[in-house]
Amino acid sequence: MSVLELVDIGHAYGQQPVLEHLSLSIAGGEMVALVGPSGCGKTTLAHIAAGILQPSQGWVRRAYRRHGMIFQEPRLLPWASAKVNIGFPLQLAGMSRREANHHAERIAATVALRPEHLSQLPDALSGGMRQRVAIARALVADPDLLLCDEPFTALDVTLRRRMQDVLLEAIQARRFSSLFITHDLSEAVRMAQRIAVMDQSGQGILGERCPPGRIGQRSAAEIFEFVQYCLHDDPLFSAAGMGGS
Numbered sequence: 388m389s390v391l392e393l394v395d396i397g398h399a400y401g402q403q404p405v406l407e408h409l410s411l412s413i414a415g416g417e418m419v420a421l422v423g424p425s426g427c428g429k430t431t432l433a434h435i436a437a438g439i440l441q442p443s444q445g446w447v448r449r450a451y452r453r454h455g456m457i458f459q460e461p462r463l464l465p466w467a468s469a470k471v472n473i474g475f476p477l478q479l480a481g482m483s484r485r486e487a488n489h490h491a492e493r494i495a496a497t498v499a500l501r502p503e504h505l506s507q508l509p510d511a512l513s514g515g516m517r518q519r520v521a522i523a524r525a526l527v528a529d530p531d532l533l534l535c536d537e538p539f540t541a542l543d544v545t546l547r548r549r550m551q552d553v554l555l556e557a558i559q560a561r562r563f564s565s566l567f568i569t570h571d572l573s574e575a576v577r578m579a580q581r582i583a584v585m586d587q588s589g590q591g592i593l594g595e596r597c598p599p600g601r602i603g604q605r606s607a608a609e610i611f612e613f614v615q616y617c618l619h620d621d622p623l624f625s626a627a628g629m630g631g632s
């Protein structure tokens with residue numbers, strides 16, 4: 388059964404259509420990556436999935452308890468410490484600040500934030516640390532669906548890999564579902580069991596591919612080989628404007 392179903396979604400900003408006839412569903416416990424070139428409407432779709440934006444057409448069926456969202460930019464409260472930012476969803480839900488802080492500290496450790504970072508304001512943190520705060524904030528309320536909009540783009544290669552592992556561990560330990568948006572095909576192959584490829588001008592999902600092997604168990608060589616195959620030999624990716632020469 389699907390935890391999230393986007394049915395025949397269309398969206399326009401003013402007179403400018405961005406998405407048309409896009410349908411996508413995510414099953415319970417499934418990790419789906421959504422890939423497509425810059426500007427094709429991935430963030431717009433993520434916001435529709437999260438209920439932040441109402442689509443101009445189509446509908447969204449939700450059968451999950453709670454979602455967490457990692458935005459493309461960290462979107463932290465500038466006046467609040469990292470710890471308060473992480474625990475903010477819990478405080479919004481009515482938890483005391485003291486208890487929310489306790490949960491924030493616990494989850495911060497899993498995304499490689501050290502205790503001394505937690506008292507800092509976002510401005511005093513590096514871009515990578517800010518994004519880790521945003522990841523912790525998405526995980527703190529124990530979501531059963533995680534919506535990720537290019538969450539690791541601002542991180543350097545080593546940290547990016549570490550954060551991918553953190554997220555994979557969290558997802559596999561708690562068995563939640565995830566929509567992972569990225570324009571990096573290697574990341575999609577690493578993070579997902581199914582990759583949905585978006586049309587370059589937002590006209591729906593052109594096709595889907597399931598990389599061989601299991602999430603978290605694919606070696607770097609296997610990921611590289613599959614990405615090379617997709618980019619050079621699979622017409623789906625050239626049709627989406629992602630193919631190599």
Ligand SMILES: Nc1ncnc2c1ncn2[C@@H]1O[C@H](COP(=O)(O)OP(=O)(O)OP(=O)(O)O)[C@@H](O)[C@H]1O
Nearest residue numbers: 400405423424425426427428429430431432459570
């Ligand atoms: N609030 C807005 N008002 C008007 N146009 C917008 C708005 N947000 C996005 N757009 C336009 O909609 C299109 C899709 O934008 P969106 O951010 O969804 O793409 P994206 O696939 O996430 O791109 P990227 O990979 O660069 O993050 C772009 O042409 C963008 O300029």
Ligand SMILES: [Mg+2]
Nearest residue numbers: 429430431459
């Ligand atoms: Mg985007």
